[in-house]
Amino acid sequence: MHKSPGSTSWDSSPYTLQPWIKDAVISSGFANMTPVQASTIPLLSEHKDVVVEAVTGSGKTLAFVIPVLEKVLKVLKExxxxxxxxxxxxxxxxxxxxxxxxxxxxxxxxxxxxxxxxxxxxxxxxxxxxxxxxxxxxxxxxxxxxxxxxxxxxxxxxxxxxxxxx
The missing domain is CATH 3.40.50.300 (P-loop containing nucleotide triphosphate hydrolases)
Incomplete structure (x- = not known):
């Protein structure tokens, strides 16, 4: 399991993930959010603009993939x-x-x-x-x-x- 210093539990996020997304990230080996994910996913999920600069492997891709999936799901359900x-x-x-x-x-x-x-x-x-x-x-x-x-x-x-x- 990937765990970065200062990483945070997916359950502690102020934003609640779809259960299947949470299962997917945990099954993919990401038991916890990285600091980049913990700070950006809630903002992106609230339609905020975010600029991130971080090293390779810091979790940037998941940080935007998750909110994109959540938004597409919302449209599909509506x-x-x-x-x-x-x-x-x-x-x-x-x-x-x-x-x-x-x-x-x-x-x-x-x-x-x-x-x-x-x-x-x-x-x-x-x-x-x-x-x-x-x-x-x-x-x-x-x-x-x-x-x-x-x-x-x-x-x-x-x-x-x-x-x-x-």
Missing amino acids: ENEGFKKGHFGAVILSPTRELASQINTVFESLLQFYPETEKQIKTQLLVGSLGSAREDLHTFLKEKPQILIGTPGRLLEFLSSSLFFG
Whole structure:
């Protein structure tokens, strides 16, 4: 289990996590929140802007992945149909393909714990090395992911596509 100096129990957070998310992070080896997570998850969950600078391995990715999942879940529960066609709930912009892929892997590992009886939450990785923006758009329209994770160039190409608005 990962435990950083000054880490805090998930139960001690002022923000209550969805039970499946708490199970996912604990099962992934994170028995406690890191200081970065303890200070940012409640703020992000309250729609506050947060800027974090911390060393590799400090828990930054989980610090934003958890609130993103919580917000997407909220929309899915509030809307009978979920997101409208062509809509999504979050965009995560990554400076490199490798980091985008790592972020996507974190989402996927947590989503393995998502109850199968609920409306499915999907991510889509949008990076230059994985086919064309046209293929990305067809995948988006077919799979209807709520969370997009990508690099600036590919996200710009994807969102600027005439197919997206046509």
